[in-house]
Amino acid sequence: VGLWTSLSAGLRGLFRKKQTERELDEELRDFLEKSAAEKMRSGMSREEAQRTARLEMGGVEAVKENVRSASWETHLESLWSDLRFGTRLLRFNPVFAGAAILSLALGIGANTAIFQLLDAVRLRTLPVKNPQEIARIAIDHLGGRSGDFTSRYSDLTYPMWVEIHAQQQGFSNFFAWSPTQFNIAPSGEVHNVQGMWVSGEFFQTLGLQPALGRFLNSADDTPGCSPGGAVISYSFWQREFGGDPSVIGRALTLSRRSFEVVGVTAADFYGVEVGRNFDVAVPLCAEPAIMGEDSQMKSRSGWWLASMGRLKPGWTIERATAQLQAISPAIFEATLPTDYNPDNTKHFLAFRLGAFSADSGVSELRKDYEQPLWLLLALAALVLIIASTNLANLMLARASAREKEMGMRMAVGASRGRLIRQLLAESLLLAAVGAVLGALLAHNLSQLLVASLSTQNNPLFVELGTDWRVFGFTAGLAVLTCVFFGLAPALRATSVSPGVVLKESSRGTTEGHGRFSLRRILVVSQIALSLTLLVGALLFARSLSKLTSVETGFRQTGILVTDIDFSSLKLPNEGRSNFGHELLSRIRAIPRVESAATTETVPLSGNEEFHDILPGISEPLEDQNPVSAFHHVSPGFFQTLQTPLLAGRDFNDHDVVGSPLVAVVNETMARKILKTGNPVGTMFRVRRLSKISGPFEIVGLVKDTKYGDLREEPLPIVYLPIQQEPRPDQDSQILIRSSLPLPELTSAVKDSANSAHRGLDLSFFGFHTMIEEGLLRERLMAKLSGFFGGLAVLLAVIGLYGVISYMVARRRNEIGIRMSLGAGRRAIIALVLRESFWLVSIGLTLGVGLSLAASRAATSLLFGLKPHDAATLIMATVILAVIALAASYIPALRASKLDPMDALRNE
C-alpha cells in the first residue's frame, strides 16, 4: 500500500509539477510570515523580524531543494534532464557520437551474436516438458567397441535396447531413436530430408503435444511392422505442404516406401538434437522394410541407436546409473555379438551402462563448436574492451576540456555526485543506443554465422531466440562498457579542486605527466590487447593455410562424385557387379570424361573402415594385431585421384571373383606393418571381427593419401578390388574426373545412368567442395579471428594516433620554443616519435606476454602450429609496430611543420 501511495503521489507530483511547486512556495511563505509575526510580538522591528526568520530558515531555495529530493520523481526528473543535456552535447559532436555509437554497436553486436549461439547450443534446455528429468543411457566409456557405426549417435545396438528396456527401473518412460536421412523423391534425383527412427515411447516420454493429428505411440512400433504412419515437423509441414491443415492422412514417400502423415509436432520442437531440425519421424520397426539388406535391426554388432528416458519421481541420475550398472553384466552377456573374436569379446563384456544428464539434448554441433565459440566470445570481448578504451580516451580528452566548466559549477555549489551523474548520463546514452543497435545487428550476425556453417549434407538448424540470458548479457555489456568508458573520465573531470582549475592559465608551457598518464596507460593496454588478437588471427589463418595446402596424395579439384543407388532393381549378387561395371563403362564413355572409378568409401567423406592385418600366410594370431584402413575400389581409382603408383600395377578387369585375391597398399602400410620398402609380391590376411579372409597378394604400391581426415598422420591403407567383393553393394559411388563444367557433367551422367535403367536414385557432390566443407570450423575461426584482429589493430592505432596528436597539441609551445632555439624538423619528428616508440614498445612487450599466456586456449584448434609459434609472434609484432609507428608519423610530421612564431603566439 505504501509503495502504491508513494507511486501515485509521485506521478501526481510529476504531472502537476507547477501546482506542487506553487503550493510549496505558499507553504514556506506562510511559515516565514508566521515566524516573523512571532518575532515581532517579542519586540523586534518588522524588517529585523523578517530578516531573522529568513536566516533561521537558511535559504528558501535550499529548503525547497531538500523537499524535492525527498520525493523519488525528482531523481527521475534530474535523470531525464541529464539525458536531455547529454543528447544535446552529443548532437553538438555528431562525429564523436557517431563513432562512439558505431564502435559500441559493432562490439556489442559481435559479442551478443556469439553469445546468442552459445546460449542456443550450450545453455538452453530442450523444448520438452521438465527437461531436467531427461537422461541419456549409454555405455560409460565408448572406446573399444567393434562393429558397424552408422549414426551420429551410435550408443547402442537394437538387441541391447530391447534388453535395457525390459530391465531398467529408474525411468518412467524410455525411448530409442536414431538420426537418419530419408529420400522423399519418388524416383530420379535424390532429395534427402532429415529423418528420425523413433521407438513408440518417444513423444510420450518427452511429454509433447501435437500441433495437428496424433503422435506415434507404442501401437505404431511393433516388431515387423510394415511402413505406416509418420510424424512430420512443423517446419516440414510448412515447407512441403504449405501448412495445409488437411495434411493428416496424406501419403509421403520415404526411400521409395509410402507412409501416411499421422501428426505434426509443435512449432518449437526440433527434436532432441541441438543443431538440427528433424523433418520426418518414423517408427523404429519400419527400419528393416526401408533399409532392406542393410538393416541393422537384427545385428548384434550394428551400433545405430541412442536412447533417452525420463527419470521416475525420486530417482536421481546416480541412482539410475547404479541400477543400470547392476544389470549391465547380464545385458552384455545376452547381447554379445556372435562374430566377435576373443579380444572384442573381452572388451564388450567389460562395458557398463550409465545414465547421463541430457536436459540440453545431444549435439555434435556443441561438441565441435562449443570451445571455438567461447574462444570467439573472448576475442570479441577483447575487441569491445579496445573499442571502449578508445571511447574512454575520447571522453578523457573532453573531460579535460571541460575541467574549467566543472570547477566553476563546483564553485557555485554543485555536488560532485551530481556532476558525475550528469557526465555518466552521457555515457549511458551512448551505451544504450549502441546496445540497441548492437542487439539488432546481433540477430542478423548470428543467423549469418549459422548459415555459414550449414552445408547441403549438414543442414544446421539453431533456434536463435532472445531469451532472458541473451537480454541480460546485452544489458550487462552496455552497463559495463558505460561504466568502463564513462566512470573514469567522470571521476577524473570532477576530481579537480575548483580553485586550482580556475586559477590555472589555459595551458602550461611543457606537458606535465600527472593528468596525461592515464591516457598513456590506456593506449599501452590497447596495443597489448590488439597484439594478442593479431597473434590469434595469424595463428588461425596460418593453421588454415597449412590445412588447405596439406599433402593429400591426390588432386582434389575437377572430380564429381555421383552416388547411383540401384537397390530398386533388386539384383542378385553377380548381377550387381555387372550392373555397376556397366554404369562405370557408360560414364567413362561420356566425352571429355578423363577417367572414372567406383569406390565404396570416398576419401575424407567421414566413412571409414578398419580391420586387423595378419602379415604372411600362416603366422599365429596374436592378441594385438596391426590395424589398417580399407578402400574397395575399381580399376582406375588411382588414375582418377592422380595418386602416383610407386611400384607394381593397378587393378585390372581380370581381378574378379574367382581369380587370385590381390591388393594394393600404400607406403605407410608397407613400411609400418609389412616392414619392407617394396611389398609387391608379399602376402597378408585380413581379420574382420572373428572372420579371416585372404591371403591377398600385393600387386601394387601407391603413395600415401589422407583417409578420413586432413589432420591425421598418414595411415596404413589397403586397397581391395571391388570386383572381388563376394557381396557387392546395391549402389555405386563413382568418382569422375572431367574437364566439363559441373552442371553439364551432372546432366550427362544423369542421361547415361538413365540409359542404363530409368528411374535410378542419383545424388551428386563435388569432391573438392566436400573437402572444403570439412574445414568449415577452421575457416570460420580464421575469418572471424582475422576480422577481430584487424578491427583491434585499427582501433588501437586510432587510439595511438589520438594520443600522439593530443600530445603534440599540448606541447605546441615547447615545440615552438625548441624550433626557435634551432631544433630542426628531424629533431621534432624524433621528439614525437620517441614518445610513441615508448608507448608502442611497452604495449608490445606486455602483448607478447599476454599472447603467450592466452594462445594456449587455442591449442586444440590449431593444425601444424604450436600456440607459442615464434614466427607468428614475430610477424604480429612487426606488423603492429610498423602500423603504429606509421600512424604516429602523421602527427609528428605535422608538429615539424609548425610555424614557431605562430605556435608561440597562440597562447
Added chain:
Amino acid sequence: MSDKSATLVQGTLDMLILKTLALEPLHGWGISQRIQQLSHGVFEVNPGSLFPAFRRLERAGLLECEWRISENNRRAKYYSLTKAGRQKLRSETKEWERQVAAITRILQTAS
C-alpha cells in the same frame, strides 16, 4: 538549529511530528512551535529538515494535508495523521520506550 538546542537523534523527528499531529491537525509553523514548547525549548526544529520530513511522511502515506484558513486569515497547509500514521506512531512509541528503557538500564549498571 542553534547552539544551545540539542541535536535530534536520527529518525526521531518523524516520530515527534507524528506525536504533535496526534492531538489535532496543524500547519508547519504550528508543528515547529509545538515541538519547541513541549520540549521546553530543548529541541528547536529547523524548517530545512521539517519540510522534507513532511514530504517524506506524506509520500509514505502517514500524513495527509488540506488547505484551511489559519488564524491570520490566510490559507495554510494543515497536516493531519492518517490511519497508517496513527499505527506508525503507536509502534514507534513502543519501540522508542523499549530502547530508552534498555539504554537507561545500561547506564545505571555502568555507574
